[in-house]
Amino acid sequence: MNSKTADHEVSFPDVSSLETDARDENKEKLFSEEKLSYSETSDTESFKCELPHSGQSGSNGRGKSQPGPPVIEVINVKKSYTLGDMEVPILSDVNLTVYAGEFLAIMGPSGSGKSTLMNLIGFLDRPTEGKILIKGRDIVKLSDKEVARLRGLEIGFIFQTFNLIPRLTALENVELPTYANSREGVDTRKRAKELLDMVGLADRMHHKPGELSGGQSQRVAIARALINDPAILLADEPTGNLDSKTGCEILGMFTRLNKDGRTIIMITHDPEIAKYADRVVLVKDGIIQSNTE
Numbered sequence: 075m076n077s078k079t080a081d082h083e084v085s086f087p088d089v090s091s092l093e094t095d096a097r098d099e100n101k102e103k104l105f106s107e108e109k110l111s112y113s114e115t116s117d118t119e120s121f122k123c124e125l126p127h128s129g130q131s132g133s134n135g136r137g138k139s140q141p142g143p144p145v146i147e148v149i150n151v152k153k154s155y156t157l158g159d160m161e162v163p164i165l166s167d168v169n170l171t172v173y174a175g176e177f178l179a180i181m182g183p184s185g186s187g188k189s190t191l192m193n194l195i196g197f198l199d200r201p202t203e204g205k206i207l208i209k210g211r212d213i214v215k216l217s218d219k220e221v222a223r224l225r226g227l228e229i230g231f232i233f234q235t236f237n238l239i240p241r242l243t244a245l246e247n248v249e250l251p252t253y254a255n256s257r258e259g260v261d262t263r264k265r266a267k268e269l270l271d272m273v274g275l276a277d278r279m280h281h282k283p284g285e286l287s288g289g290q291s292q293r294v295a296i297a298r299a300l301i302n303d304p305a306i307l308l309a310d311e312p313t314g315n316l317d318s319k320t321g322c323e324i325l326g327m328f329t330r331l332n333k334d335g336r337t338i339i340m341i342t343h344d345p346e347i348a349k350y351a352d353r354v355v356l357v358k359d360g361i362i363q364s365n366t367e
């Protein structure tokens with residue numbers, strides 16, 4: 075399956091073929107315990123995890139052998155919430171460009187606005203001021219239906235708390251996003267099974283979330299995020315609820331997905347995780363304080 079078969083109601087500049095072709099070339103399993111080693115540290119917040127780094131050369135996405143075009147552009151974005159008659163600023167004048175195939179980490183203190191920024195990038199929320207472009211398209215100019223379709227097909231979300239539906243099986247959870255949006259000509263049940271096999275859960279597909287471990291639940295969530303073959307994965311503290319070994323396994327999946335051409339933006343508090351990113355963005359007091367390229 076690839077995006078060439080996609081039933082896009084929204085048309086984009088054709089920047090996806092490079093990523094999709096790269097993704098199609100590598101069908102190896104995402105879950106592979108032999109490929110990682112990890113060690114517990116005295117600091118329970120952190121872990122040592124030895125994985126191949128995603129970057130092929132240089133320290134940013136553009137340093138990889140095939141630098142990609144911009145996929146996400148955040149331009150002069152402000153976000154505030156209204157509490158009573160008070161306007162509370164959360165993000166002020168944020169500018170950020172993310173390139174195709176980049177692995178970007180977002181770090182910063184609690185309450186600094188990391189999730190707010192990610193929600194804006196994923197169109198779960200709209201900016202108070204400024205623009206967000208995805209593949210050159212300004213979402214403000216799209217209808218709600220077009221935004222929902224763009225989000226459903228181009229962006230996969232992974233959360234710290236997995237956000238699986240308890241009464242559905244793993245297979246049904248993976249298939250769920252396709253009820254709202256799916257690519258034309260894709261056998262979604264078959265793809266959901268293949269994805270569960272790819273994340274090492276072929277034997278757990280009829281289990282419900284309550285019968286799965288935290289790591290297994292996050293693997294189901296990763297399979298769910300991949301069901302519509304999105305070019306972009308947004309992950310908000312995906313290892314935050316997992317032990318060191320399981321966190322290392324999940325991080326390994328992200329590095330392999332990035333190697334296969336997917337753009338990844340991951341919020342993390344852990345510098346050990348951030349070191350696997352091509353670039354680290356530090357959000358503090360609602361602004362980007364450093365953008366390590």
Ligand SMILES: Nc1ncnc2c1ncn2[C@@H]1O[C@H](COP(=O)(O)OP(=O)(O)OP(=O)(O)O)[C@@H](O)[C@H]1O
Pocket residue numbers: 155164182183184185186187188189190191
């Ligand atoms: N819907 C909302 N209404 C009002 N304030 C909000 C809303 N959502 C977030 N905030 C506030 O915005 C600020 C930034 O929140 P955000 O979740 O983006 O921070 P964060 O950096 O992701 O924090 P953490 O690391 O603890 O998850 C916080 O002060 C939060 O209380």
